[in-house]
Amino acid sequence: MAYFLSKLVVLGGLAGFAASQASVTVDVGTKYQQIDGFGFSQAFGRAKEFQDAPASTQKKALDYLFNTTTGAGFSIIRNRVGSGGRGDSILPNSPGSPSGKPSYTWDEDDRGQFWFTKQAASYGVKTIIADAWSAPGFMKTSGSESRPGYLCGTTGHSCSSGDWRQAYADFLIQYVKYYNQAGFNVTHLGFLNEPDFAPSYSQMQISSNAQEAISFIPTLSKTAAAAGVDVVLTCCDAMGWQMQSTYTTALVKAGSTQYLGVITGHSYSSDARTHLSQTDLPKWNTEGGPGDGNGNAFVSTWYGRGANEEGFTWANKIAVAMVNAQLSAYLFWEGFEIRQTQSGSHLVDATDGTNPKPSGIFWAFAMWSRHIRPGARRVAATGSPNGVITGAFLNTDGSVVVVFTNTGTGTQSVKTSFAGVSSAGSAEAWLTNQGNTFASTAAKMDGAAATVSIPGRSVVTLKMTGA
Ligand SMILES: *[C@@H]1O[C@H](CO)[C@@H](O)[C@H](O)[C@H]1NC(C)=O
Ligand SMILES: *[C@@H]1O[C@H](CO)[C@@H](O)[C@H](O)[C@H]1NC(C)=O
Numbered sequence: 001m002a003y004f005l006s007k008l009v010v011l012g013g014l015a016g017f018a019a020s021q022a023s024v025t026v027d028v029g030t031k032y033q034q035i036d037g038f039g040f041s042q043a044f045g046r047a048k049e050f051q052d053a054p055a056s057t058q059k060k061a062l063d064y065l066f067n068t069t070t071g072a073g074f075s076i077i078r079n080r081v082g083s084g085g086r087g088d089s090i091l092p093n094s095p096g097s098p099s100g101k102p103s104y105t106w107d108e109d110d111r112g113q114f115w116f117t118k119q120a121a122s123y124g125v126k127t128i129i130a131d132a133w134s135a136p137g138f139m140k141t142s143g144s145e146s147r148p149g150y151l152c153g154t155t156g157h158s159c160s161s162g163d164w165r166q167a168y169a170d171f172l173i174q175y176v177k178y179y180n181q182a183g184f185n186v187t188h189l190g191f192l193n194e195p196d197f198a199p200s201y202s203q204m205q206i207s208s209n210a211q212e213a214i215s216f217i218p219t220l221s222k223t224a225a226a227a228g229v230d231v232v233l234t235c236c237d238a239m240g241w242q243m244q245s246t247y248t249t250a251l252v253k254a255g256s257t258q259y260l261g262v263i264t265g266h267s268y269s270s271d272a273r274t275h276l277s278q279t280d281l282p283k284w285n286t287e288g289g290p291g292d293g294n295g296n297a298f299v300s301t302w303y304g305r306g307a308n309e310e311g312f313t314w315a316n317k318i319a320v321a322m323v324n325a326q327l328s329a330y331l332f333w334e335g336f337e338i339r340q341t342q343s344g345s346h347l348v349d350a351t352d353g354t355n356p357k358p359s360g361i362f363w364a365f366a367m368w369s370r371h372i373r374p375g376a377r378r379v380a381a382t383g384s385p386n387g388v389i390t391g392a393f394l395n396t397d398g399s400v401v402v403v404f405t406n407t408g409t410g411t412q413s414v415k416t417s418f419a420g421v422s423s424a425g426s427a428e429a430w431l432t433n434q435g436n437t438f439a440s441t442a443a444k445m446d447g448a449a450a451t452v453s454i455p456g457r458s459v460v461t462l463k464m465t466g467a
Contacts, residue, residue: 020413022385026392026402027419030380035393036262036282036328037127038369039076040065040335040347045086047079048112050336054354058119061336061356064348066123068373072347072366075374077120078286078331079113079186080193081132081175083145083202086111090178091171094138098153098162102170106178117184127374129286130176131190131237133202139164139171140204148198150205154212165216169223176229190234190264190286191220196243206236208243210250217251221259232261237286240269241325245276252278262328271317272325282328285321289333289345290361298341298349302360302434303457309344311360311432315459318368319389319405322378332365363432367459370438371401385414388454402462409456417449418467425467433458 042050050058064071082088088111095102108114117128134145141157142149150156153163168191176186192213195206206212213235224231235251238244244265251257257279265272267288276283290296290308302311321327334346341351347362358366372393379400381392387408393401406412427443427450434457443462444451454460 020411022383022388022412022414024381024383024385024390024402024414024416025419026400026416027380027382028394028400029420031394032378032380033282033326033328035322035372035374035376035378036284037075037374038072038329038365039074039078039127039331041078041080041287041331041333042113042116042335043078043080045111046334046337046346047110047116049338051112051115053338053350057350057354057356061348061350062119062123064356064358064362065335066120066125068124068370071370072362073370073373074335074365075125075369076127076129076329076331077117077125078129078131079110079117081130081172082111083132083134084136085145085202089136090175091136094136095167098164098167102167102174104174108182114179114182117179121184126185127188128179128184128186129188129190129234130172130179130186131193131234131286132172133193134204135164135168136171139168145202146200148203148205150212151216153215155215156207156211165219166223168216169220172220173223173227173229176224176231177227180229186231188232188234188262189220189224190237191216192235193237194239194266195236197239206247208246208250210236210247210254210256213247214251214254214256217256217259233259234262234264234284234286235260237264237266239266241265241267241272241276241285242270245278248276248278257281267317267321272321272327274324275326283325284329284331285327286329286331287333288317288331291345296344298344298346298351298359300357300360302363302432304434309359309361311362311364312434312457314361314364315367315405315432316389316407318364319391319403322368323389323391326378330365330368332361358437363437364459366438367430367432367461368403371395371399371461371463372403373397376401385412385454388412388414399463399465400467404452404454404460404462406454406456406458406460411456412454413451414454415446415449415451416462418464421448421467425464427462427464429460429462431455431458431460
């Protein structure tokens with residue numbers, strides 16, 4: 001078999017006839033977006049569930065999620081700023097009026113998120129995004145954190161109780177300070193979650209012209225600066241990228257992007273498929289999942305029928321998002337849960353109560369997140385193997401990682417050359433498909449070029465070091 005394949009490679013090279021042989025050239029001198037990382041959340045009590053698990057269960061789950069040798073090496077966590085519905089707000093009671101003195105309370109627990117943040121930090125996670133689903137109810141037009149409403153005082157929404165914009169900004173910055181004071185710096189802050197969706201749990205609305213966000217963002221920015229809190233502001237976590245594109249156009253037009261550091265969207269109602277070129281700000285997919293549990297069970301399947309909960313479906317989504325939409329980060333919804341296999345909205349489950357097991361989707365993320373590290377830059381990869389999405393990345397340590405996602409059904413052999421690299425480094429490659437999870441696979445060196453074989457419906461990650 002090996003003899004036959006090498007013959008085919010030679011013939012293909014001479015006559016250009018072997019359809020399965022393709023070439024890619026990676027040029028590390030042509031740089032695109034910076035990669036901030038990959039991640040997930042343990043919001044809505046899942047951090048507490050994690051904290052309460054047996055120590056050996058915790059350790060195994062943490063290693064799956066954060067370990068860069070054996071796990072996915074996730075590098076971003078997304079914590080939820082509670083708005084009071086579950087006794088989870090740092091400001092449970094109204095100070096009476098916007099100018100009243102707020103009485104903050106901090107339990108150093110945050111429903112397990114404080115413990116979870118400590119664990120993530122112990123694995124080297126440095127990027128923490130805090131996101132509020134809603135302002136406390138007394139600051140909203142609906143008077144409730146879980147009933148659809150707007151922040152009082154924003155454009156178009158005056159309330160008899162007054163203008164609560166400054167109070168909401170103070171509340172958010174106070175939350176950030178509690179973490180920072182404990183040594184776990186919150187690096188990013190969002191003040192909305194799915195503002196185009198009106199569920200019966202914590203949420204807050206904005207209009208499609210984003211007028212409420214536009215009238216709040218400068219206050220939040222000024223408040224952070226005045227408090228000496230160095231945090232990147234994000235907006236707006238729309239349900240899908242189509243709506244986030246609409247919001248982004250409005251934010252750019254109003255000049256709000258000067259206060260923001262990241263554009264954020266979710267991948268529920270539409271995926272990140274094309275670049276939002278309205279602004280140069282980095283774009284993050286801050287949440288996504290296969291659905292609501294309706295037939296989207298937690299499964300280890302990579303490819304069965306192309307369903308939402310299968311790994312290969314997500315391998316495609318991530319590849320399109322990172323390469324075509326030029327995202328800087330991709331976060332799934334939740335990380336670890338216990339016996340919640342009816343829903344595939346998390347990456348690792350202790351299905352028997354004690355032994356964590358990863359889903360197929362987990363491996364789709366790991367093929368990107370283990371080796372493409374925060375601070376990496378996406379670089380040019382030219383040549384187009386038929387049906388293979390190719391993403392190439394230069395890490396800050398000089399290693400180059402190329403992720404091949406073969407969307408077709410046939411095996412492709414791809415020879416990758418590295419422009420400007422004359423001596424061979426050492427290459428390693430790994431394969432995930434139905435039957436293999438992060439399995440070592442051959443990377444055949446030929447000078448400074450490496451050839452890998454990419455089976456249909458698989459992902460192969462190639463890493464070159466020391467070139
Ligand atoms: C990651 O896993 C490796 C191999 O089991 C282990 O040596 C290392 O200590 C782990 N890293 C952390 C931060 O726990
Ligand atoms: C947190 O931020 C402070 C102030 O910028 C900095 O001195 C400190 O090193 C940071 N801590 C971590 C763990 O990054």
